[in-house]
Amino acid sequence: MTLSPYAPIIGLLALAAGFALFSVASARLAGPRRLNKAKLEAYECGIEPSPQPVGGGGRFPIKFFLTAMLFIVFDIEIIFLYPWAVSFDALPIFGFVEMVLFIVAVFVAYAYVWRRGGLDWD
Template sequence: MFDPLQYLPILIFLFIAVGLSALFVFLPMGVSRLTGAHSPNAEKNSEYECGFPAFEDPRAPFDVRFYMVAILFIIFDLEAAFLFPWAVSLDLTGWPGWITMMVFLFELIVGFAYAWKVGALEWE
């Protein structure tokens, strides 16, 4: 038979989780408003990650070089993420694992050389 009291611990956990989440979100915002730390200015609202102003016409042309550098960063970050487990399990994979990783690294080196050659890494 269905007994709703079985779900009481889950509901208590959910209420506590939602309450703590709201506290961690809204308490710092309220404290910054009360202490005067909330003072937006042109420097704070300027672009620092995307490379172009965030509050302009969305159909305006933009520079693609930032995204090329970001994609290259992600590629080499994933390379590092693949190298660690490969190095740990090399004794299990043996020569086939080593050859596969060398092919993977060769492809990455060729891609990096191509990006360097076409000037994707140069910032004017």
């Protein structure tokens, strides 16, 4: 087995890693080092940072986590469905059954998010 088909991919990865390392190193060397209290504080879109959320309390609404979970579930579903759809003709019935089981598992996650109120945005 020769590695010649993989040479462009390996070269691109090496080029990307080299560019990333060069960018970080050159920014560290060439950048100014004038740190003060304002630069070291957290930046929250121009609002003075506070230890508590604006509404009081210290809890973060679960709706944000449920929305993120829903996005991840459907993003992963598309990642797996696209290659399956492209090679659908080459797969036997086993591939179809496996994809139906996968879609059922995704639907269970969707039903969980729906039941927990992740789709109800106030």
